[in-house]
Amino acid sequence: MAMALMEARRDDAAWDLDDPVAMRRVIRAGDFTEHTGGVGLGYVHANVAILPKDYADEFARFCQRNPKPCPLLAMSEPGDPRLPELAADLDIRTDVPSYRVFRDGRYVEDVPDIRHLWRDDMVAFALGCSLSFEGALLDAGLPLRHIDNGETVPVYRSAIDCKPAGRFGGKMVVSMRPFKPADAIRAIQITSRFPNVHGAPVHIGKPELIGIDVNQPWQCGRVDVREDELPLFWACGVTPQVAVEQARPPLAITHTPACMLVTDLRNATLASF
Amino acid sequence: MAMALMEARRDDAAWDLDDPVAMRRVIRAGDFTEHTGGVGLGYVHANVAILPKDYADEFARFCQRNPKPCPLLAMSEPGDPRLPELAADLDIRTDVPSYRVFRDGRYVEDVPDIRHLWRDDMVAFALGCSLSFEGALLDAGLPLRHIDNGETVPVYRSAIDCKPAGRFGGKMVVSMRPFKPADAIRAIQITSRFPNVHGAPVHIGKPELIGIDVNQPWQCGRVDVREDELPLFWACGVTPQVAVEQARPPLAITHTPACMLVTDLRNATLASF
Numbered sequence: 001m002a003m004a005l006m007e008a009r010r011d012d013a014a015w016d017l018d019d020p021v022a023m024r025r026v027i028r029a030g031d032f033t034e035h036t037g038g039v040g041l042g043y044v045h046a047n048v049a050i051l052p053k054d055y056a057d058e059f060a061r062f063c064q065r066n067p068k069p070c071p072l073l074a075m076s077e078p079g080d081p082r083l084p085e086l087a088a089d090l091d092i093r094t095d096v097p098s099y100r101v102f103r104d105g106r107y108v109e110d111v112p113d114i115r116h117l118w119r120d121d122m123v124a125f126a127l128g129c130s131l132s133f134e135g136a137l138l139d140a141g142l143p144l145r146h147i148d149n150g151e152t153v154p155v156y157r158s159a160i161d162c163k164p165a166g167r168f169g170g171k172m173v174v175s176m177r178p179f180k181p182a183d184a185i186r187a188i189q190i191t192s193r194f195p196n197v198h199g200a201p202v203h204i205g206k207p208e209l210i211g212i213d214v215n216q217p218w219q220c221g222r223v224d225v226r227e228d229e230l231p232l233f234w235a236c237g238v239t240p241q242v243a244v245e246q247a248r249p250p251l252a253i254t255h256t257p258a259c260m261l262v263t264d265l266r267n268a269t270l271a272s273f
Numbered sequence: 274m275a276m277a278l279m280e281a282r283r284d285d286a287a288w289d290l291d292d293p294v295a296m297r298r299v300i301r302a303g304d305f306t307e308h309t310g311g312v313g314l315g316y317v318h319a320n321v322a323i324l325p326k327d328y329a330d331e332f333a334r335f336c337q338r339n340p341k342p343c344p345l346l347a348m349s350e351p352g353d354p355r356l357p358e359l360a361a362d363l364d365i366r367t368d369v370p371s372y373r374v375f376r377d378g379r380y381v382e383d384v385p386d387i388r389h390l391w392r393d394d395m396v397a398f399a400l401g402c403s404l405s406f407e408g409a410l411l412d413a414g415l416p417l418r419h420i421d422n423g424e425t426v427p428v429y430r431s432a433i434d435c436k437p438a439g440r441f442g443g444k445m446v447v448s449m450r451p452f453k454p455a456d457a458i459r460a461i462q463i464t465s466r467f468p469n470v471h472g473a474p475v476h477i478g479k480p481e482l483i484g485i486d487v488n489q490p491w492q493c494g495r496v497d498v499r500e501d502e503l504p505l506f507w508a509c510g511v512t513p514q515v516a517v518e519q520a521r522p523p524l525a526i527t528h529t530p531a532c533m534l535v536t537d538l539r540n541a542t543l544a545s546f
Contacts, residue, residue, distance in 0.1 A: 181477045188461045189473060200462060204454045205478045205503050230478050230503075273546045 017041075020262045021089065027262075028094045033112045035258035036097060042135065044197070044267055045260035046073055046086065046126035047237040048096055049244065050114070050253040053078045056123035058166030062243055063125065065163040069172050069239035071128035071196045073263075079120035086263040092124040098256035105248035110256045117253060128197035129237050129260060130175060132267040136190050142183050151221025152258070153177065155236055159211030160202065162239065167247035174202060174233040176214060178225040184232055191234065193271045203233040290314075293535045294362065300535075301367045306385045308531035309370060315408065317470070317540055318533035319346055319359065319399035320510040321369055322517065323387070323526040326351045329396035331439030335516055336398070338436040342445050342512035344401035344469045346536075352393035359536035365397040371529035378521035383529045390526060401470035402510050402533060403448060405540040409463050415456050424494025425531070426450065428509055432484030433475065435512065440520035446511040447475060449487060451502040460505060466544045476506040 015032070016022045020040040026032045036045055051059055056078070063070035074083040081093045094113045101108045101117065111117075130153070134144060146153045153175045160172040179187050184204060192200040203210050210233065214225050219238065225231045244252045255261060288305070289295045293313040299305045309318055324332055329351070336343035347356040354366045367386045374381045374390065384390075403426070407417060419426045426448045433445040452460050457477060465473040476483050483506065487498050492511065498504045517525045528534060 181479060181482065182475065184477055185461055185473050185475075188458055189465050192462050192465075200458050202455065202458075204457055206454060206501065209454065209501055228479065228482055 020087065020264050023262055024087065024089065024095045027097050028091065030112055033097045033259070036260045036262055037258065040262040042266055042268070044073070044086070044263045044265040044270065045129050045131045046263055047129050047240070048092065048255040048261050049125045049127065049240050050092065050122055051125070051244075051249055052119070052251060053121040053123055055167070055247060055249040055252070056125075058168055058247070059125065059240075059243070061165035062162070062168035063127070063240075065165055066172075066239070067195070068198055068202055068235035069162065069237070071198060072125060073128050073196060074126040076124040078123050081118060081124065083124060083126055086126055086261070086265060088264070090263070092261070093118050096255045096259060096261050098259040100254045100256045102244060102252040102254070104250060105245045105252070114253055117251065126261055126263070127237055127240065128270070130198055130234060131260070132197035132270060133191045133194045135267050136194060137187055140186065140190055142179065142187055142190070145178055145223045146221050149221070149223065151223060154217035154221050154223050155219040155238055156212045156233075157218045157242070158203075158233070162243065168243040170239070170242045170246045172202070173218070173236040173238040173242055174210070174212070175236045176223065176231050176233050178223065178229040178231050180229055184230050187232060193273060195272055196270045198234050198236070201232045201234050205230045207231055207233070293360065293537050296535055297360065297362065297368045300370050301364065303385055306370050306532070309533045309535055310531065313535040315539055315541070317346070317359070317536045317538040317543065318402050318404045319536055320402050320513070321365065321526075321528040321534050322398045322400065322513050323365065323395055324398070324517075324522055325392070325524060326394040326396055328440070328520060328522040328525070329398075331441055331520070332398065332513075332516075334438035335435070335441035336400070336513075338438055339445070339512070340468070341471055341475055341508035342435065342510065344471060345398065346401050346469060347399040349397040351396050354391060354397065356397060356399055359399055359534070359538060361537070363536070365534070366391050369528050369532060369534050371532040373527045373529045375517060375525040375527070377523060378518045378525070387526055390524065399534055399536070400510055400513065401543070403471055403507060404533070405470035405543060406464045406467045408540050409467060410460055413459065413463055415452065415460055415463075418451055418496045419494050422494070422496065424496060427490035427494050427496050428492040428511055429485045429506075430491045430515070431476075431506070435516065441516040443512070443515045443519045445475070446491070446509040446515055447483070447485070447506040448509045449496065449504050449506050451496065451498040451504050453502055457503050457505055464507065466546060468545055469543045471508050471510070474505045474507050478503045480504055480506070
């Protein structure tokens with residue numbers, strides 16, 4: 001979302017967009033079912049995956065083996081909808097603005113809450129998201145072209161295999177951001193500090209080596225790479241969705257893209273050094 | 274120097290090459306006037322520059338303004354040949370295997386000690402050297418092509434201007450090491466930990482953007498960059514030599530290339546995090 005749009009949104013807001021506790025309360029009441037761009041700025045937004053216990057154990061192993069695309073911030077007890085590491089009041093059944101329901105690995109519908117779908121064998125996962133490191137890049141004065149262009153970041157299916165775990169597997173999905181060489185080095189340094197939100201890039205330059213044509217994104221916005229720039233590729237939180245499609249659990253629930261779980265953790269607390 | 278050559282040297286040595294104190298004693302006695310490859314492995318080897326005080330003050334400012342090519346490890350008091358931060362017994366007039374003497378910015382001769390040239394206005398500088406970060410790269414399992422090929426690292430005059438200080442200035446000299454993309458990211462992370470020995474690269478990929486043809490090094494070995502690799506460019510300790518040539522002090526003394534000052538500091542102590 002373009003900065004100008006975010007600013008306009010902030011001016012029009014009926015709620016305190018900056019306060020994650022207040023925003024979760026509004027979301028919980030069903031009064032906010034939109035994307036979370038500009039909400040709780042500076043706080044960690046998380047990708048969400050909810051699975052029956054039978055699949056959840058394998059998915060936890062999948063995350064452990066693939067920490068760059070699937071950095072696990074928190075994991076619930078089976079049947080317990082709380083994630084107290086992320087926020088004391090958090091209820092994963094109601095606190096995401098919009099949920100995406102998959103049956104047998106296929107998209108079914110988007111719904112504003114999942115109380116009717118929750119069962120006592122459901123396990124909720126919260127995974128780090130690139131919004132956190134993008135904040136650190138912007139703070140360091142590095143330009144992010146997709147934001148300047150008012151686009152979402154372009155996302156590609158790479159040729160990089162994830163390490164399989166049980167029924168979960170598949171190719172790593174990556175996001176791309178172009179930088180001039182000196183800024184590319186700085187971007188690697190900055191994102192290296194945030195291993196819980198995808199960390200350093202997995203690839204730089206030469207997209208063909210990981211099976212990518214930068215002009216053919218799989219999802220989201222298109223961003224040009226200029227003659228004096230290198231494309232940097234980060235592991236992307238869409239990867240677990242691909243793994244869920246492959247595993248085909250009878251029921252799986254994620255957040256609707258861009259409608260993230262807003263937590264009480266500040267992005268800065270994730271910095272590893 | 275190739276690893277095999279270093280190993281052979283270690284087997285033949287009449288002295289304990291691993292002990293920096295013992296090696297400085299041998300060097301001080303005039304019994305070792307060679308390059309220091311394989312000597313004091315794991316200990317910091319330093320670039321040396323010795324200047325009259327009138328020029329030394331400007332050179333100190335030059336180092337402060339250009340920390341990537343000129344990372345200052347230690348600086349003596351005028352006329353005092355000791356650098357106690359680097360080793361308790363160190364005497365900069367005798368403890369370098371071979372010195373290079375410049376008059377009016379021009380090379381005159383190499384000499385095994387400089388007691389006859391020392392004056393009470395001379396100031397000694399010890400600057401970090403890429404050997405320290407190369408040790409960290411090798412420890413991490415990253416291949417260094419110039420070492421595998423038995424070559425010295427290729428060095429280029431880049432189009433990057435150093436920040437001038439008084440009479441000192443000129444272009445930044447850089448060294449180049451090629452890596453596959455994932456290794457390049459790792460190399461940036463590893464060398465970022467060592468700001469006192471040139472730190473992170475100053476450039477990656479696209480050599481033409483800093484005025485370089487990788488096939489035309491200015492000094493030292495030639496190393497090919499393969500189709501699936503990116504060239505990484507680090508600021509190089511030859512840069513101060515270029516700055517000295519530009520400043521043309523009546524007398525300047527450096528180490529002879531590859532004949533470094535071996536200190537008691539372990540490389541690992543330089544890691545910033």
